[in-house]
Amino acid sequence: MGRKRLQEPVDGRPTVHTVAARAGVSIASASRVLNGVGGSPETIRKVREAAAEVGYVPNAIARSLQSQRTGLVALAVEDIGNPVYVEMMRAIEAVVAGSGRQLLVHATGGRIDNETALLRRLANRYVDGMIVSPIRVTDDHLAALVDSPVPVVVVGQLGADAPVDNVRTDSRHGMALAVDHLVATGRQRIGFVNGPLDTVPGAARDAGFRAALARHDIPLDERLIEVGDFQYAAGRDATERLLARAEPDALVCANDLIAVGALHALLAAGRRVPQDVALVGMDDTELARMMFPQLSSVSLGSAERGRRAAELLLQRIADAALPPRREQVPPSLSIRASSAATLPAPRPGDPPTTHPFTEGVTA
Amino acid sequence: MGRKRLQEPVDGRPTVHTVAARAGVSIASASRVLNGVGGSPETIRKVREAAAEVGYVPNAIARSLQSQRTGLVALAVEDIGNPVYVEMMRAIEAVVAGSGRQLLVHATGGRIDNETALLRRLANRYVDGMIVSPIRVTDDHLAALVDSPVPVVVVGQLGADAPVDNVRTDSRHGMALAVDHLVATGRQRIGFVNGPLDTVPGAARDAGFRAALARHDIPLDERLIEVGDFQYAAGRDATERLLARAEPDALVCANDLIAVGALHALLAAGRRVPQDVALVGMDDTELARMMFPQLSSVSLGSAERGRRAAELLLQRIADAALPPRREQVPPSLSIRASSAATLPAPRPGDPPTTHPFTEGVTA
DNA sequence: AGACTCCCCGGAAACGTTTACAGCTATCGG
DNA sequence: CCGATAGCTGTAAACGTTTCCGGGGAGTCT
Numbered sequence: 001m002g003r004k005r006l007q008e009p010v011d012g013r014p015t016v017h018t019v020a021a022r023a024g025v026s027i028a029s030a031s032r033v034l035n036g037v038g039g040s041p042e043t044i045r046k047v048r049e050a051a052a053e054v055g056y057v058p059n060a061i062a063r064s065l066q067s068q069r070t071g072l073v074a075l076a077v078e079d080i081g082n083p084v085y086v087e088m089m090r091a092i093e094a095v096v097a098g099s100g101r102q103l104l105v106h107a108t109g110g111r112i113d114n115e116t117a118l119l120r121r122l123a124n125r126y127v128d129g130m131i132v133s134p135i136r137v138t139d140d141h142l143a144a145l146v147d148s149p150v151p152v153v154v155v156g157q158l159g160a161d162a163p164v165d166n167v168r169t170d171s172r173h174g175m176a177l178a179v180d181h182l183v184a185t186g187r188q189r190i191g192f193v194n195g196p197l198d199t200v201p202g203a204a205r206d207a208g209f210r211a212a213l214a215r216h217d218i219p220l221d222e223r224l225i226e227v228g229d230f231q232y233a234a235g236r237d238a239t240e241r242l243l244a245r246a247e248p249d250a251l252v253c254a255n256d257l258i259a260v261g262a263l264h265a266l267l268a269a270g271r272r273v274p275q276d277v278a279l280v281g282m283d284d285t286e287l288a289r290m291m292f293p294q295l296s297s298v299s300l301g302s303a304e305r306g307r308r309a310a311e312l313l314l315q316r317i318a319d320a321a322l323p324p325r326r327e328q329v330p331p332s333l334s335i336r337a338s339s340a341a342t343l344p345a346p347r348p349g350d351p352p353t354t355h356p357f358t359e360g361v362t363a
Numbered sequence: 364m365g366r367k368r369l370q371e372p373v374d375g376r377p378t379v380h381t382v383a384a385r386a387g388v389s390i391a392s393a394s395r396v397l398n399g400v401g402g403s404p405e406t407i408r409k410v411r412e413a414a415a416e417v418g419y420v421p422n423a424i425a426r427s428l429q430s431q432r433t434g435l436v437a438l439a440v441e442d443i444g445n446p447v448y449v450e451m452m453r454a455i456e457a458v459v460a461g462s463g464r465q466l467l468v469h470a471t472g473g474r475i476d477n478e479t480a481l482l483r484r485l486a487n488r489y490v491d492g493m494i495v496s497p498i499r500v501t502d503d504h505l506a507a508l509v510d511s512p513v514p515v516v517v518v519g520q521l522g523a524d525a526p527v528d529n530v531r532t533d534s535r536h537g538m539a540l541a542v543d544h545l546v547a548t549g550r551q552r553i554g555f556v557n558g559p560l561d562t563v564p565g566a567a568r569d570a571g572f573r574a575a576l577a578r579h580d581i582p583l584d585e586r587l588i589e590v591g592d593f594q595y596a597a598g599r600d601a602t603e604r605l606l607a608r609a610e611p612d613a614l615v616c617a618n619d620l621i622a623v624g625a626l627h628a629l630l631a632a633g634r635r636v637p638q639d640v641a642l643v644g645m646d647d648t649e650l651a652r653m654m655f656p657q658l659s660s661v662s663l664g665s666a667e668r669g670r671r672a673a674e675l676l677l678q679r680i681a682d683a684a685l686p687p688r689r690e691q692v693p694p695s696l697s698i699r700a701s702s703a704a705t706l707p708a709p710r711p712g713d714p715p716t717t718h719p720f721t722e723g724v725t726a
Numbered sequence: 727a728g729a730c731t732c733c734c735c736g737g738a739a740a741c742g743t744t745t746a747c748a749g750c751t752a753t754c755g756g
Numbered sequence: 757c758c759g760a761t762a763g764c765t766g767t768a769a770a771c772g773t774t775t776c777c778g779g780g781g782a783g784t785c786t
Contacts, residue, residue, distance in 0.1 A: 061433070065770095066742085068771075106466065106467055232649065389737075
């Protein structure tokens, strides 16, 4: 019950005071030794010994309060189950590790309250910086991003004038690449399986699809458009609904998960891919290469966007005064078996050809 | 240059002192109002106003130092690209969210130094608790786990007497389920594609496979065993090597990613699945259901293990004095098309049957 | 009117660390 | 032999918050 600071906190864990007392030195000396700066040989020995004896481990929170940094960086995405975010995460992690920091990931599940809460919590100094890739953006959200106490970089479309570092791609152009390719290989009735229209990527892809058709003077048939969410099961179900009312000869999907669902639905309905229906996904993830046939897919440069976002973040952490920057990564199309130009002799009853499966297998 | 505490830190961000000064009240009153506890209507108005004017946002680190909690929980896994960890993460998140905390995930990439560093950093109070699922365990590692200042729960096998909360499964028994099933459906030359033997799960699966064969009096043929790592590409390559030197009529894979790689290799080599080669994966992830044919897989109850681990963690956070506990989740086998009992008339040249693809499609 | 209760407020301590500063000793150069 | 210097040490402040505690004012009950 001394009036001085407690040496042993109720918690029972030793603090720097504990080891200082045990070593018979001041907390300043103890701290210096523990940080490897200064100290006489004798002091070093005593402190090291005391620390080992009591099992001292420094409290990172207290250290951060003092040093104003945590050595942590966070990434918030909607769904870690989507391989596109895994790719992005890997690219970010590689950059972030180079700065001696560690990356933490949070899956928001698309729940907007969750995402805002995370921003409000993590960004309040638990991390040195944050990369977020929101699929829905509200005003509230934007406000939380803008006045975050900690540097934030956004991956994805954002209001044109938001003063936030931003790395984006042009997914409308990406849709154009897919449609152009399908038209060029002779497809006429191109269907589209999209994610929710009230999301930023969903809306952009919808606009891109319609614009691309218009550019080719292909009349729009609403029955060839179906909407689910960005998941596998939704893509499969949406495709089933679409097939029940229309006969597409090609299908564009808003991401690879949906495309895999579409492939499942198409094969289950007895359609051959690509002979009867050509299939193109989006994001160009590893998943596309794991399928049979391998899926064509529009790359939105996710790894590259992640890399750039991480670099922007590190720069801003180093210098908060930088003006807001915006970078753009162009989409590109990877053509694989699922939309190969129609094969030699696609007569019904032929044994399935195997070469589409073996071509383009990559590590 | 006052001798009193700076009202405006160099950083420029307002603190509770800033808003207290501006509102003309003490920091105690300001803090109370900001936390919604007490305060006269007039005080509340003044503080709220001041806070809004200066754009005050509380420093979570300082708050945590005081309150001794962060409201964060971390999960460290080897590879977020593996859907089994995504499932586990979802289950954990559901439980953790119920306690008002948020979950952060870190992918260690199997680098042991990384994992230990993470433990040493995060566990030093950045989070209220931690769930780790290591695939390699060194002494150093174990030591870091045991004397973590923060509660830790381990998912996976651990030395028998380690005083750490632990949720495990019996993957040796899981291998037995797979082998029993294949033997029961008439398979004789059962191959095995495993992950690295120097990992805990790799070693357990290897032992389980050998034991299961022995129990059926099937002589072991080392040419039917191949090792890669736990990834898709490695599974594909390993299967190619295996097929180059042996003729299995069934293949057990150490996880679903490997199984997908094996499926790719089998089809590329012209083998029919399941007619020529039956295929069984492990982990029973969504990926198994996304394939054609859908893959049989041994469930190791990953979601359940995650759920239990999260519950153990929350209990321990609430009461650090609990004795170390150990829980076990039994494996089970999901039989799907890839190992269906041999089909009616598997003559070469038949058009591929479609019903294996449609059966068992689940949301 | 006085005693008691209740509520609000401000000062100060506390969380555990790092670090500026000043005092001390010992060594070295002149 | 004396002053400057270098190296080590301890005291105390600081990081930004929450909370204990005591004082004071207003209201109520007797």
